[in-house]
Amino acid sequence: MVDATVSDDMPLESEAELLKRPAPMERLVTVYGGSGFLGRHVVRALARRGWRVRVAVRRPDLAGHLQPLGTVGQINPVQANLRYPASVLRAAEGAQVVINLVGVLHESGRQSFEAVHQFGARQVAGAAREVGARLIHVSAIGADADSTSLYARTKAAGERAAFEAKPDAVIFRPSVVFGPEDSFFNRFAAMARLSPVLPLIAGGKTLMQPVFVGDVAAAIARAVDEQATPGTVYELGGPEVRSFRELLELMLEEVGRKRLLIPVPGAVASLKARLLELLPNPLLTRDQVKLLANDNVVSPAAIAEGRTLAGLGIQPTAIGAVLPDYMWRYRKAGQFSKPEEA
Numbered sequence: 001m002v003d004a005t006v007s008d009d010m011p012l013e014s015e016a017e018l019l020k021r022p023a024p025m026e027r028l029v030t031v032y033g034g035s036g037f038l039g040r041h042v043v044r045a046l047a048r049r050g051w052r053v054r055v056a057v058r059r060p061d062l063a064g065h066l067q068p069l070g071t072v073g074q075i076n077p078v079q080a081n082l083r084y085p086a087s088v089l090r091a092a093e094g095a096q097v098v099i100n101l102v103g104v105l106h107e108s109g110r111q112s113f114e115a116v117h118q119f120g121a122r123q124v125a126g127a128a129r130e131v132g133a134r135l136i137h138v139s140a141i142g143a144d145a146d147s148t149s150l151y152a153r154t155k156a157a158g159e160r161a162a163f164e165a166k167p168d169a170v171i172f173r174p175s176v177v178f179g180p181e182d183s184f185f186n187r188f189a190a191m192a193r194l195s196p197v198l199p200l201i202a203g204g205k206t207l208m209q210p211v212f213v214g215d216v217a218a219a220i221a222r223a224v225d226e227q228a229t230p231g232t233v234y235e236l237g238g239p240e241v242r243s244f245r246e247l248l249e250l251m252l253e254e255v256g257r258k259r260l261l262i263p264v265p266g267a268v269a270s271l272k273a274r275l276l277e278l279l280p281n282p283l284l285t286r287d288q289v290k291l292l293a294n295d296n297v298v299s300p301a302a303i304a305e306g307r308t309l310a311g312l313g314i315q316p317t318a319i320g321a322v323l324p325d326y327m328w329r330y331r332k333a334g335q336f337s338k339p340e341e342a
Helices: 015-020 037-048 064-069 085-092 113-131 150-165 185-194 213-224 244-255 266-276 286-291 300-304 324-330
Strands: 028-032 052-057 075-079 097-100 134-138 170-174 197-201 233-236 260-264
Touching: 028 037, 028 085, 037 052, 037 064, 037 213, 052 085, 064 075, 075 085, 085 113, 097 113, 097 213, 113 134, 113 150, 134 150, 134 213, 150 170, 150 286, 170 213, 185 197, 185 244, 185 324, 197 244, 197 266, 213 233, 233 300, 244 260, 244 324, 260 266, 266 286
Parallel strands: 028 052, 028 097, 052 075, 097 134, 134 170, 170 233, 197 260
Antiparallel strands: none
């Protein structure tokens, strides 16, 4: 079974090997948004490859959990806010590579889609150009300038900003990312613990291709090591394409809970989402309802052109190899019960 908390494409080292590892090289990469779900896996993958990692975040005092992922002094959190270009530029100074991982799933206060995905992406790309660093930008499958979803439109705008500033940028579009701290399986498992029913937005027919967070981090690390084609958009998906309904059924089987899966038309879901948006951390927004109306899978063109995990030499990790490692917490008796007994 995969250790989902630390797994990437490199073998684990023993304590003795870690002690023998040479001091970090004089190569510096700046990772914006490196303290989040994907960020901690990216930081770890880069540290294992000998990079010095500067983690640019709004609250560096809350990023101390990243430092044990490398050797002493190898990982350094610094303050940067995408709304303030001077702080973005300062964080990029001296870096050979700049990575933009910053993104939000819902808007909150000044953290709007335009501010983060569009304006912020432009600032990071401009900083990379200013200091002469290579740029790696993480977007999302579904980024589309013509989408009805503001999230998807601003993601597309962020990609344009990246290429305008750095035509040789490498862009990654992951599908739904899963792993220990994900916002997909964890969210619905938490709902299943309290609610007798789970909603199937758009009838549960939307297709998804969940990708393991360790695989996404490995792809980014390979791009940092110049193993990706400059000026290319890669689409990252796992080995399985499942419907929204199938993913919820898989989650319920793993946590050992039986719940009614009720199809909810888009219009009804939007009405419910209008109320849920009033919560500090809404379970569903109207914009997410729009996103769920479209499939979230790797395109045939990306597969044919090798713009995938396989094209980067990475074997995608199956959902079943990782999900049990963190879904046990939602079983009735936690780790002391098997799924069929929960």
